[in-house]
Amino acid sequence: MILEFRGGVRPLSRTFCGKKDIEYYKSCSVSCIPASDSASFSVPVGSSVMRGSLIGQTDSTPVYASIAGVFKGILEIEGTRYFTVMNSGEEGEERLFMPESRSLTEMDAQYIIDTARRFAIYDSRSGLPLWRLLEHALGCKRLIVDCTERDPASAIAYRLCIEKARSAVGGAKVLLHCIGALKCVFAAEHYRNAAFAALEECGGDEKLFAFGRLEERYPYNDRTLMDALYLKDLAKGETAIEKGVLIIGIEAAVALYDAMINGFPQLDRYVSVCGSGVLEEKNLCVPRGITVHDLATLCGGLLNGNFLVENSLLCGSKASGALGNATSCLVAVKPKKRQRVACIGCGSCASACPMNLIPSEALSKKTKELALSCVACGACEFVCPSNIPLLELIGCRDYKDKFLPEEPGNLRDSDDDAPEVLL
Numbered sequence: 001m002i003l004e005f006r007g008g009v010r011p012l013s014r015t016f017c018g019k020k021d022i023e024y025y026k027s028c029s030v031s032c033i034p035a036s037d038s039a040s041f042s043v044p045v046g047s048s049v050m051r052g053s054l055i056g057q058t059d060s061t062p063v064y065a066s067i068a069g070v071f072k073g074i075l076e077i078e079g080t081r082y083f084t085v086m087n088s089g090e091e092g093e094e095r096l097f098m099p100e101s102r103s104l105t106e107m108d109a110q111y112i113i114d115t116a117r118r119f120a121i122y123d124s125r126s127g128l129p130l131w132r133l134l135e136h137a138l139g140c141k142r143l144i145v146d147c148t149e150r151d152p153a154s155a156i157a158y159r160l161c162i163e164k165a166r167s168a169v170g171g172a173k174v175l176l177h178c179i180g181a182l183k184c185v186f187a188a189e190h191y192r193n194a195a196f197a198a199l200e201e202c203g204g205d206e207k208l209f210a211f212g213r214l215e216e217r218y219p220y221n222d223r224t225l226m227d228a229l230y231l232k233d234l235a236k237g238e239t240a241i242e243k244g245v246l247i248i249g250i251e252a253a254v255a256l257y258d259a260m261i262n263g264f265p266q267l268d269r270y271v272s273v274c275g276s277g278v279l280e281e282k283n284l285c286v287p288r289g290i291t292v293h294d295l296a297t298l299c300g301g302l303l304n305g306n307f308l309v310e311n312s313l314l315c316g317s318k319a320s321g322a323l324g325n326a327t328s329c330l331v332a333v334k335p336k337k338r339q340r341v342a343c344i345g346c347g348s349c350a351s352a353c354p355m356n357l358i359p360s361e362a363l364s365k366k367t368k369e370l371a372l373s374c375v376a377c378g379a380c381e382f383v384c385p386s387n388i389p390l391l392e393l394i395g396c397r398d399y400k401d402k403f404l405p406e407e408p409g410n411l412r413d414s415d416d417d418a419p420e421v422l423l
């Protein structure tokens with residue numbers, strides 16, 4: 001059965017990215033790992049560090065050098081603070097870690113939370129340290145491992161399902177044990193058959209797991225997943241955890257399991273660099289804090305006039321600096337200047353809104369209600385045939401960086417029109 005949710009859009013974006021195996025890189029020119037205002041470093045500026053060396057702390061979470069090189073301190077680049085390690089050009093060393101051998105029954109919730117913190121596991125879906133999510137989720141009865149893509153052109157979650165299915169299922173078991181939940185749903189777009197098959201092979205014989213085949217619509221967020229999987233509405237400001245459901249991205253499940261098995265912190269990130277504007281679309285495993293420039297270079301560069309957008313063409317902003325904790329996809333796009341014209345009252349924006357709002361109300365009045373309830377998913381603006389910058393009008397985000405998608409209204413409007421090459 002294909003599970004549906006209210007609202008959303010179906011951007012027609014054909015890609016072969018799903019056919020590309022993940023490529024692994026352990027080095028880059030510079031690593032810039034995001035640092036909070038209270039972040040501190042624990043090694044002298046200018047010292048040499050190995051890949052895996054502890055260099056500081058942020059969000060009460062340790063920070064490890066993701067490449068070997070020279071530690072440059074916490075630097076502010078374009079308004080963001082980063083732990084910065086420059087590649088010195090020499091063959092870098094990797095710090096050795098000792099795997100721990102402890103069975104699941106020997107671990108209690110606090111041990112797993114401490115381990116997620118010690119290994120600096122981040123949930124790329126929310127951008128938060130996993131241990132913080134787990135602390136809040138103790139007692140949740142359900143776990144959703146989100147295996148959907150941020151953008152239809154991306155395929156990194158799909159490749160993780162296929163290539164790291166054992167780690168994903170293993171990580172999900174640890175997470176279930178930690179929060180005390182009884183069931184885990186792996187949720188992905190319904191046509192990702194190879195992903196479901198790989199996950200089922202690793203965990204299908206156990207009653208712990210179920211598989212949610214979702215209608216191909218974007219965005220997939222807490223609200224749409226809760227709607228599709230449990231027919232539950234999140235009230236304004238309510239979180240899935242408050243409804244007894246922890247939702248995490250597949251990357252965090254994989255990273256937690258791999259860290260526990262190898263005794264190695266999360267030094268790398270998984271990311272798709274995709275879209276027609278990049279020379280070669282790739283699924284990559286790269287050092288944390290890799291720059292957008294290095295990512296584009298790994299993919300052969302961008303075609304003239306294109307730039308990279310973070311996460312989704314629906315609502316993403318132009319990517320700059322380094323790969324953020326909450327970014328798992330960069331889409332190359334060539335912006336087009338589109339003429340804004342008057343609202344024609346078509347109602348498309350309201351139909352697309354997963355929050356059941358009427359976005360066009362922002363045209364006539366500034367409603368605080370609208371701004372507070374809006375989750376800035378961008379679906380309304382994406383479908384608007386009049387090119388009205390609804391997100392800016394709603395006031396839910398400063399959209400000075402927002403680009404306009406290449407083609408207005410490039411949507412399939414019929415469920416019969418199945419994707420041909422989205423794999």
Ligand code: SF4
Nearest residue numbers: 353374375377378380
């Ligand atoms: S009003 Fe907000 S929540 Fe609704 S579609 Fe637009 S951006 Fe998304």
Ligand code: SF4
Nearest residue numbers: 343344346347349384
């Ligand atoms: S989609 Fe655009 S043109 Fe249609 S009602 Fe909404 S704001 Fe108006």
